[in-house]
Amino acid sequence: GAVVSQHPSRVICKSGTSVKIECRSLDFQATTMFWYRQFPKKSLMLMATSNEGSKATYEQGVEKDKFLINHASLTLSTLTVTSAHPEDSSFYICSARGLAGEQYFGPGTRLTVT
Amino acid sequence: LAKTTQPISMDSYEGQEVNITCSHNNIATNDYITWYQQFPSQGPRFIIQGYKTKVTNEVASLFIPADRKSSTLSLPRVSLSDTAVYYCLVVQNSGNTPLVFGKGTRLSVIA
Helix, strand or coil: CCEEEHHHHHHHHCCCCCCCEEEECCCCCCCCEEEEEECCCEEEEEEEECCCCCCCEEECCCCCCCCEEEECCEEEEEEECCCCCCCCCCCEEEEEEEECEEEEEEEEEEEEEE | CCCCCCEEEEEEEECCCCCEECCCCCCCCCCEEEEEEEECCCCCCEEEEECCCCEECCCCEEEECCCEEEEEEEEECHHHHCEEEEEEECCCCCCCCCCCCCEEEEEEEEE
């Protein structure tokens, strides 16, 4: 099946710094990618929809200036957590939509802000 | 999107068949049902998808009654490695709507 990768898999950063997470569709082109956040023992929460070549669409309550999303190519979307704080510590998961509409998920990125 | 309701948790012994039922009373005509599996600290993995009646693959079976207001994921002869959270999702057949996850069912398989 289709493969979606994320980098890094784990990152620890200091409060106030910014962190960039990459999401790549390795063997297919994805005009649409999605970003989710998941807290321990909770379900995935949709943060935003990333569209290639246009601005991302953010879910209610997600600050677009804090979670910057860029989808510059058909195989890469990036999520930048700006001025990270401990409450941003979470598991971030991306997914990419294939041509037939199916969604493939990445392995996730564990962010810890100290 | 139709809201889904699943049991929060289930326990099973190894070797048993596990059936997880999901309610989706407000499912629309063009919606289909998809199930995902998630292990700790990993992204969700697609298990099975169906529109009506029965679908079977190498991993599971999905039973959907005629009214489509519920569905049952059946895992034959579970093993310890099937311990995971299982999510039932109702997906629109058209458009680019993202997958919206409910709370899922935490399955614990015991030796």
